[in-house]
Amino acid sequence: MTVFFVTFFAWVFQAVSGFGAGIFIIGFLSLFYEPKTVIVSSALFNLAGTLGLLYQNRKGKVNLYFLFSLVAGSLPGIYTGAYLLDKIDSHTLRVVIGLFIASLGLYDFLVQKGLLSFRLNRHMGLPMGFLGGLFAGLVGMGGPPPVVFLNQQLKDSCSIRLTLNLFFTSNILLRLLFYQNFQVVRLDIHFVAQGLAGALFGVLVGGFVAKSLRAHAYKKLVPLSVFVL
Numbered sequence: 001m002t003v004f005f006v007t008f009f010a011w012v013f014q015a016v017s018g019f020g021a022g023i024f025i026i027g028f029l030s031l032f033y034e035p036k037t038v039i040v041s042s043a044l045f046n047l048a049g050t051l052g053l054l055y056q057n058r059k060g061k062v063n064l065y066f067l068f069s070l071v072a073g074s075l076p077g078i079y080t081g082a083y084l085l086d087k088i089d090s091h092t093l094r095v096v097i098g099l100f101i102a103s104l105g106l107y108d109f110l111v112q113k114g115l116l117s118f119r120l121n122r123h124m125g126l127p128m129g130f131l132g133g134l135f136a137g138l139v140g141m142g143g144p145p146p147v148v149f150l151n152q153q154l155k156d157s158c159s160i161r162l163t164l165n166l167f168f169t170s171n172i173l174l175r176l177l178f179y180q181n182f183q184v185v186r187l188d189i190h191f192v193a194q195g196l197a198g199a200l201f202g203v204l205v206g207g208f209v210a211k212s213l214r215a216h217a218y219k220k221l222v223p224l225s226v227f228v229l
Contacts, residue, residue, distance in 0.1 A: 003029065003191055007042075007198030008205075011049045015056070015206020021046060022141040025195075026097060033191070035093045036085065039140040040179055041188050045195035047172045052203035053165040060162035066125050066153060070146050070167050073129025074136070078171065081137020082178035088138075097139050120149050129167075136171050137178065143168070 010024035022042070029038045088096070120128070128149040136142025146167055154160045 002032065003194035004198040007045065007195045008202040011199045011202025012206040014049065015053060015203050016209050020143060021049060022143060026140045030094060030097055035090050035097065037188050039085065041191045042140060042195060043172050043175055044192050045199045047169065048196055049199035049203055050165045050169045050172065052200065053161060054169065056207045057158050057162040057165065060156060060158035062163050062166065063154065066150060067163050067166055069125025070129035071170050073126035074133030074171055075174065077130040077133025078137040078174045079178055081134045082175065084138050100135060100139055100141060120152050122153055124149055133171065137175055142171060
């Protein structure tokens with residue numbers, strides 16, 4: 001039941017913050033399962049999670065310019081990440097996952113301490129989409145770059161979550177397509193079944209929590225969430 005509980009808590013978190021499920025799932029379960037199996041298999045039940053969040057946040061407004069620039073940037077990023085995943089060995093992949101998560105923590109620690117400060121302009125969607133796609137394709141965790149970008153550009157928390165999960169949905173579909181092309185598809189049906197149940201329950205519970213958050217509280221939650229992860 002490890003997969004179920006990890007996925008459940010991961011999707012409660014993502015339902016509230018708009019991102020983070022992949023970091024929980026990949027970061028934790030890769031300690032116990034073969035990393036490539038976790039990355040590819042989790043994409044299937046994470047797709048169910050993003051579709052659930054799209055329904056929950058359907059009242060939000062989508063900024064098509066931001067969404068399309070992120071998706072366009074993610075295409076070469078996901079392809080590159082999937083190619084690298086096909087070539088990399090499991091030990092090196094675990095190291096990459098650890099370094100990626102550690103770098104996120106360091107980045108936001110510096111931001112929280114005021115040692116690093118910069119603001120992304122509205123035309124940074126392409127490079128942020130590329131970075132998100134690259135890390136999504138390689139390690140299944142591409143949320144932070146588009147999260148930081150959209151949190152600076154949009155004010156309404158529901159619109160941020162809606163736009164993010166439209167991006168994540170396209171991300172996952174492209175990843176599965178490229179994984180199949182590079183023959184790195186490693187599916188574990190029992191793993192997927194537990195994850196699917198955890199994702200659906202997590203989205204349901206997290207949705208109730210998200211409704212109680214005001215916009216200003218959400219704005220504060222996002223950078224704190226990146227730091228905690």
